[in-house]
Amino acid sequence: MTAPLKIAVAGLGTVGAGTLQLLQRQAERLTVHAGRAITVTAVSARDKARDRGIDLSGVQWADDAVGLASLPEVDVIVELIGGAEGTARRLVEAALAARKHVVTANKALMAEHGTMLAETAEAQGVTLAFEAAVAGGIPIIKTLREGLVGNRVSRVYGILNGTTNYILTTMRESGRDFAEVLAEAQRLGYAEADPSFDIDGVDASHKLAILASVAFGRPVDLAGVYCEGIRHVSRLDIEFAEELGYRIKLLGIARLTDHGLEQRVHPCMVEREAPIAAVEGVFNGVVAEGDFVGQLMLEGRGAGAFPTASAVVADLVDIAAGRRVPPFGVPTAALERLPGAAMERHRGAYYIRLMVVDQPGVIADIAAALRDQNVSLESMIQRGRAPGEAVPVVLTTHDTVEASMQKALAAIGRLKTVHEPPRMIRIEDF
Numbered sequence: 001m002t003a004p005l006k007i008a009v010a011g012l013g014t015v016g017a018g019t020l021q022l023l024q025r026q027a028e029r030l031t032v033h034a035g036r037a038i039t040v041t042a043v044s045a046r047d048k049a050r051d052r053g054i055d056l057s058g059v060q061w062a063d064d065a066v067g068l069a070s071l072p073e074v075d076v077i078v079e080l081i082g083g084a085e086g087t088a089r090r091l092v093e094a095a096l097a098a099r100k101h102v103v104t105a106n107k108a109l110m111a112e113h114g115t116m117l118a119e120t121a122e123a124q125g126v127t128l129a130f131e132a133a134v135a136g137g138i139p140i141i142k143t144l145r146e147g148l149v150g151n152r153v154s155r156v157y158g159i160l161n162g163t164t165n166y167i168l169t170t171m172r173e174s175g176r177d178f179a180e181v182l183a184e185a186q187r188l189g190y191a192e193a194d195p196s197f198d199i200d201g202v203d204a205s206h207k208l209a210i211l212a213s214v215a216f217g218r219p220v221d222l223a224g225v226y227c228e229g230i231r232h233v234s235r236l237d238i239e240f241a242e243e244l245g246y247r248i249k250l251l252g253i254a255r256l257t258d259h260g261l262e263q264r265v266h267p268c269m270v271e272r273e274a275p276i277a278a279v280e281g282v283f284n285g286v287v288a289e290g291d292f293v294g295q296l297m298l299e300g301r302g303a304g305a306f307p308t309a310s311a312v313v314a315d316l317v318d319i320a321a322g323r324r325v326p327p328f329g330v331p332t333a334a335l336e337r338l339p340g341a342a343m344e345r346h347r348g349a350y351y352i353r354l355m356v357v358d359q360p361g362v363i364a365d366i367a368a369a370l371r372d373q374n375v376s377l378e379s380m381i382q383r384g385r386a387p388g389e390a391v392p393v394v395l396t397t398h399d400t401v402e403a404s405m406q407k408a409l410a411a412i413g414r415l416k417t418v419h420e421p422p423r424m425i426r427i428e429d430f
């Protein structure tokens with residue numbers, strides 16, 4: 001049998017410890033699949049004394065993670081530290097420079113520097129693999145890059161962040177407000193102490209930028225991702241969504257349009273019957289649409305020690321077995337410089353919620369502001385009657401252009417009879 005594949009693991013936190021456990025527990029079947037054993041030679045983390053519940057006897061410890069890249073016996077560096085800069089980046093660059101394969105779960109690093117790292121890996125003749133960076137245990141990178149290679153993908157979208165999906169699901173099921181549910185998610189460990197990365201859509205944007213590159217064979221363009229989080233989604237919006245037959249989901253969407261590639265992360269109204277609407281709680285789901293395959297969806301756990309380890313190990317087995325595919329499916333020189341479509345040119349339907357003073361003529365003023373921007377209404381709900389007080393009014397529109405919608409909302413927001421800034425959620429057609 002071929003010599004074992006020798007790996008060094010940097011980062012022994014949630015994913016690192018999970019990966020080592022999986023490698024130990026599944027060693028036999030992995031050896032059969034890979035054609036050789038996968039052996040952990042060295043590890044690194046910050047605190048050597050910490051008990052991680054894993055057996056590290058016979059494994060070399062490195063105080064300096066970057067130093068792992070210069071161990072001559074190591075074939076693969078597994079980077080599970082995190083962060084777009086600092087030690088993680090230095091380690092990955094050093095590993096590629098030393099012609100070692102790299103497996104990483106680091107979406108921030110891949111979203112910020114993915115194209116450059118892929119170029120280096122290609123020049124050095126080594127693999128750069130990142131299945132675990134997008135949607136945890138869901139093998140969406142391999143599916144898009146290899147399973148769907150016979151297709152031109154027209155759209156890929158999904159629920160890419162479990163924390164926000166948990167919050168939105170719990171808000172709907174319990175009828176509670178955002179702040180209360182967020183606090184509970186933090187207590188339960190589903191949300192970080194500083195939750196902004198998740199709830200402001202940053203994490204989902206990182207994943208979408210990577211996904212779009214793989215799906216559309218284009219350099220990673222994080223700056224081209226339009227990003228809005230879920231802080232403004234209220235209990236009231238969730239109730240109205242139900243009434244209109246929708247669910248509110250934070251989606252990442254990459255779609256080919258006449259103006260180029262749209263990449264956007266924002267709360268969406270999706271029809272309750274759409275398969276993606278059924279992805280609830282901490283689960284992730286990704287839908288891809290290809291010209292030959294049609295639509296397909298993968299759903300599963302987007303985070304957690306074992307699901308993420310499952311993705312890391314799949315990349316390791318590919319390397320051990322000698323299976324090599326360019327990181328983004330094609331040589332970096334063949335990545336298309338497809339233009340990005342500006343958000344102002346986005347076309348779609350909209351949900352608008354206003355708090356308006358209940359008095360004659362108010363609705364006529366709102367309708368006029370929409371008409372002035374050529375926005376046509378599809379439906380309107382006015383709830384309750386409280387003469388002289390603010391009541392919610394909900395409007396949905398036919399397809400219109402984002403720039404027109406924004407101008408109409410600004411005009412509506414200036415009306416004296418409209419209290420609170422207008423709330424808008426895009427309606428997505430699946």
Ligand SMILES: NC(=O)c1ccc[n+]([C@@H]2O[C@H](COP(=O)([O-])OP(=O)(O)OC[C@H]3O[C@@H](n4cnc5c(N)ncnc54)[C@H](OP(=O)(O)O)[C@@H]3O)[C@@H](O)[C@H]2O)c1
Pocket residue numbers: 010011012013014015016044045046047048050064065080081082083087105106107108132133136302303304305308
């Ligand atoms: N958690 C998930 O479910 C999940 C899912 C998908 C992808 N990811 C990605 O996987 C990566 C790791 O995430 P995680 O959740 O496992 O993080 P984590 O639990 O915070 O673990 C990070 C590990 O890195 C070590 N570390 C930090 N700075 C270091 C340094 N300068 N040198 C050496 N080691 C260092 C820490 O050491 P100590 O233990 O000694 O502090 C810890 O073991 C991130 O890129 C994350 O985005 C995570």
